[in-house]
Amino acid sequence: MQRRRVLTFGSAGLGAIGLTLFAGWWQVDGPGAAQSDRLRPLALSDMNFRMVDHEGITVTPQSLVGRATMVFFGFTYCPDVCPTTLSDISLWLDDLGNDADELNVVFITVDSERDTVDAMADYVSYFHPAIRGWVGVSDQIAQAADDFRANYEKVPLEDGDYTMNHTASVFLFNPTGEFVSTIDYHEQREFAVPKIRRALKSGADTTS
Amino acid sequence: MRLTAKNTLLAGVLSAFGLTAILSAPVLAGGNDVVVEDAWSRASIGSNRPGVAYMTIRNTGNEAVTLTSIRTDLARMPEIHQTSTNAEGVSSMAPAGELEIAPGGFVALEPGGLHAMLMRLQRPMIEGERFTLTLIFADGAEKTVNVPIFGIAARGPES
Numbered sequence: 001m002q003r004r005r006v007l008t009f010g011s012a013g014l015g016a017i018g019l020t021l022f023a024g025w026w027q028v029d030g031p032g033a034a035q036s037d038r039l040r041p042l043a044l045s046d047m048n049f050r051m052v053d054h055e056g057i058t059v060t061p062q063s064l065v066g067r068a069t070m071v072f073f074g075f076t077y078c079p080d081v082c083p084t085t086l087s088d089i090s091l092w093l094d095d096l097g098n099d100a101d102e103l104n105v106v107f108i109t110v111d112s113e114r115d116t117v118d119a120m121a122d123y124v125s126y127f128h129p130a131i132r133g134w135v136g137v138s139d140q141i142a143q144a145a146d147d148f149r150a151n152y153e154k155v156p157l158e159d160g161d162y163t164m165n166h167t168a169s170v171f172l173f174n175p176t177g178e179f180v181s182t183i184d185y186h187e188q189r190e191f192a193v194p195k196i197r198r199a200l201k202s203g204a205d206t207t208s
Numbered sequence: 209m210r211l212t213a214k215n216t217l218l219a220g221v222l223s224a225f226g227l228t229a230i231l232s233a234p235v236l237a238g239g240n241d242v243v244v245e246d247a248w249s250r251a252s253i254g255s256n257r258p259g260v261a262y263m264t265i266r267n268t269g270n271e272a273v274t275l276t277s278i279r280t281d282l283a284r285m286p287e288i289h290q291t292s293t294n295a296e297g298v299s300s301m302a303p304a305g306e307l308e309i310a311p312g313g314f315v316a317l318e319p320g321g322l323h324a325m326l327m328r329l330q331r332p333m334i335e336g337e338r339f340t341l342t343l344i345f346a347d348g349a350e351k352t353v354n355v356p357i358f359g360i361a362a363r364g365p366e367s
Contacts, residue, residue: 077257079257080291083360088363126359152298157327
């Protein structure tokens, strides 16, 4: 990319080339890169929270290390985005076939008030059996979102109830627990499954 | 009797009103020009959580129609909502307000976008059952839709 730019702007003089290269470096590797809208999640082993899964077992991000991991934030009172994403995930898992056995799939609630262990157990039972639901107290949910660089916010509805805004991307980690990529909401399914396969194959020596 | 200028004017105004009333008649029947396709919904877990319904609303008429509200005996507070996802990947949901559908145009209520949010469910939405949802338009026309309920993990009208 930079080589092409050099060729394109070659006749414009060395100053322009230098400026172009500098601008490219600034945006890709330099201080400008840190300004991108999204921060990378921490490695699972560097995260620091504790929750309970839908079977009542205490879980931590460290308990996921050893297998590739897919994580999605949501809440069980979510009428549109969460069931849609969970049914997408269920389809991806069907596509992966036996390879899905090598994958942790975790749905983390952002709604500490309403999502109890029982509510979560009931909810995840309608989707692919590999999906684990994690619930927790509010400060642990806040820490989890922080570690994943995810956002959520409680929003009152007109009827006195509330809904939750939340990051709807699916996070992918390799078996050693390093962040690999995200599958964004509305991303085409043909891109999603290869991304998951890449996370599954991404070994200890490949951290990108 | 001779018509005075004043009377002529009055007659003109009256007939103009009459004409308007006649011309308005097809507009008042705007709901008849609305066709709803591919309506579907997902089963709920109990009745505490809001339900959702999706469909394509097509305006086959020559006048724009404006969907102002929805009504169903299934939910005390049904409302069209819009889900949107920002550059940071955060999804949020808000009332969509009135939806104008141009002549020959359509509005798609589909996962991750516009949807009929069924708040305050009066009873659980059970897979395999159906319910009726009435679309109410600005001209007073109404269109009642029979919506099938699919499973919680359903993805579309074909499920």
